[in-house]
Amino acid sequence: MTRKAAKPPLEQQVIWLIGASSGIGEALVHQLADRCLQLVISARNEDKLDQLSCKYQRISSIVADVTDLASMQQAARYIEDGFGRIDTVIINAGTCEYVDVQAFDSALFQRVLDTNLMGTVHSIEVALPLLRNSQRGYLVGVASSVTYLALPRAQAYGASKAGMRYLLESMRADLASEQIDVSVVSPGFVKTPLTDRNDFPMPMRISADEAAVAIVKGLQGRPWDIHFPKRFTRLMQWLAALPACARLAISRKTSTNSVKEASDER
Template structure:
């Protein structure tokens, strides 16, 4: 991105978000950074004086999101790039299906994202060569055990952004979806299972920004891992299920009702 852009980045306080914020700041862009935790954003703003607008907000709070967009609009009048990176992940452990867990994940990953889209679109329509970027996941290529909530939320985002690409074309707004594999972040640090071909947050950030610069519709990485998942997802259902169900944990039914 050779031209200086006005960028709104959510989930910017850690992991891929913080790595992207630092990379974009080094490239000279003006950044509006949103997260629930202000301190990492303020520390980055001190390193890049005059470039960073710190806009703390919980994306599940519609009022806070609207206020954040209003602050950005008052400061800059428009946005050229919006990267909706904020999200969460929780895994389901059957036989107890946890509807509250499902609701939490959907509230953050889906509802939080669409609230940001609603707030960002007027600013993007006023921007220069605007682009909207959403954070999907490689989990959408093949159903996996324990990922009922997380996978469903990311599948919803895939459909959402693919539909938005069609409807936003008339306004000159491009749309990209990021589909990463395992990335080393504070969120994945809590995972209690192997994460093959995991990449660092810095490497993920570079892949995302390069993909945006190249105008990619979907930004996928790491390549070998994505290819493997897509291959498994393309298999006949009986074979795909036979392979992936081996990853499921034996149910702990002791004491269950």
């Protein structure tokens, strides 16, 4: 049996952070910039990337769109020419749109899946050759704790993140023989520009800085699932283990359609 290479410390790593311009991604920039050998950040927002890269010495930035494979290939070539490898890639780019089942819209699903799921696929495709140049590569994808329990209105977002989780777990099995580790990140509610648009209560919500601290701590141990805040994600995991009828009852209580039905009955 081939002996596994040691996990390189952050200080020796070239890290590519995809989706770095706001929210958790921006907070991760501040957590990682002074702790790794080199941080490459990418996103669609060039102005924000420039602002972030000017604050630290060991940051390089490149504009890239995860929904555009050619754009991601160009970013990977930039990294290969500059550093020759990636030790860790963190796929954080994502979006969220909520579904109105009374006006079911496949175009909405297409937009969310293109960014969250196909964006992850594109990122993996271009990052894998560079991860294979590492002593022990590390593939990380930011999914969501919504994958533990189906929630109302989250059909598109949840399906994309559940697909992402399945994809990463399959990659974990296939890449084990190459000594490339794989982790999925499963945040609870995190205060970001994306969640600021939510029109419902977000229990146990934490700041983007708190999320970034939890992720960086998890990166060092490389577990399969980096989930937080624990008091929320453990509750979600417990609910997910309930029988299907119980899960449905819980989900229905939070559904806006159930509220409407109750109102119609009065």
